[in-house]
Amino acid sequence: MKLLRLLPLAILVTLTSCSSLKVTSDYDTKASFNQYKTFAFYKKGIDKASVSDLDKKRIMRAIEAELLAKGYTKSGKPDVLVSIFTKSRERINVRNNNAGFGWGWGWGWGYNPWFYGYNNINVNQYTEGTLFIDIIDKNNNELVWQGIGSGALRMKSPEKKEERIKQFVKEILAEYPPGQ
Known part of the structure; x- marks a missing residue:
């Protein structure tokens, strides 16, 4: 009887352990993140990402939404460039x-x-899957921040895939800018 009571807990632990996302970030301690107000995507970097063009669009939309929510503005003359890299x-x-x-x-x-x-x-x-989000200072063309998220990718539909990508991006960019 005790086993039957523990079964739902065991299933919950198994499901949450498979869906967890591990996030880490690193940054240049000399960079002044409060000076960055505008962003654009770094096309050369994004073109090299080894995911489908549909997934690139999903990732870029999620990044854009998160940065806009943080008060950044998308610009043709940006302070920072955003690039991505993926592995699976x-x-x-x-x-x-x-x-x-x-x-x-x-x-x-x-x-x-x-x-x-x-x-x-x-x-x-x-x-x-592992998603790297790089923030590059446009003026000196140097990497100033990198966020990395790794987790299970199990999507049976485009909607679920989009939600998982949003979750990845949101958790990674929660650590950007550092110290805030």
């Missing part, structure tokens, strides 16, 4: 969920995998 790799999770119950050592009811139990092996294959 196939991942496999193997979980061995063994449980056995019976009389154990010592007094009372205990754990004994040879007496009674079950063996449940879960194999889960998914694509892990």
Whole structure:
């Protein structure tokens, strides 16, 4: 009976661990981020990203929305250029969920995998995507900030893909500009 009560919790933990997003960022400590007010996309960098043109559009729209929400303005004469880079790799999770119950050592009811139990092996294959967002100072053409987000990519529809990309971008750009 206790196992049945724990089953929903185990499913929730499994689902949230697969959907988590790991985010990190790095920046030039000498850069004055408060001077940056305008942005544009760095076409040469974005063209090199190894995702479909549809996904590039989704990523760029999400970045634009986040930067506009932060008070930046899109401009033909920007203070910063925004570039992206992507990577993906196939991942496999193997979980061995063994449980056995019976009389154990010592007094009372205990754990004994040879007496009674079950063996449940879960194999889960998914694509892990990594999105790099680079902010480049336009005046001196130097990278001043980089945000990186990695997480599972499981999209069965364009709408779900768009939502996942928005989530990636929002969490990455939550750390930009640094110190705010």
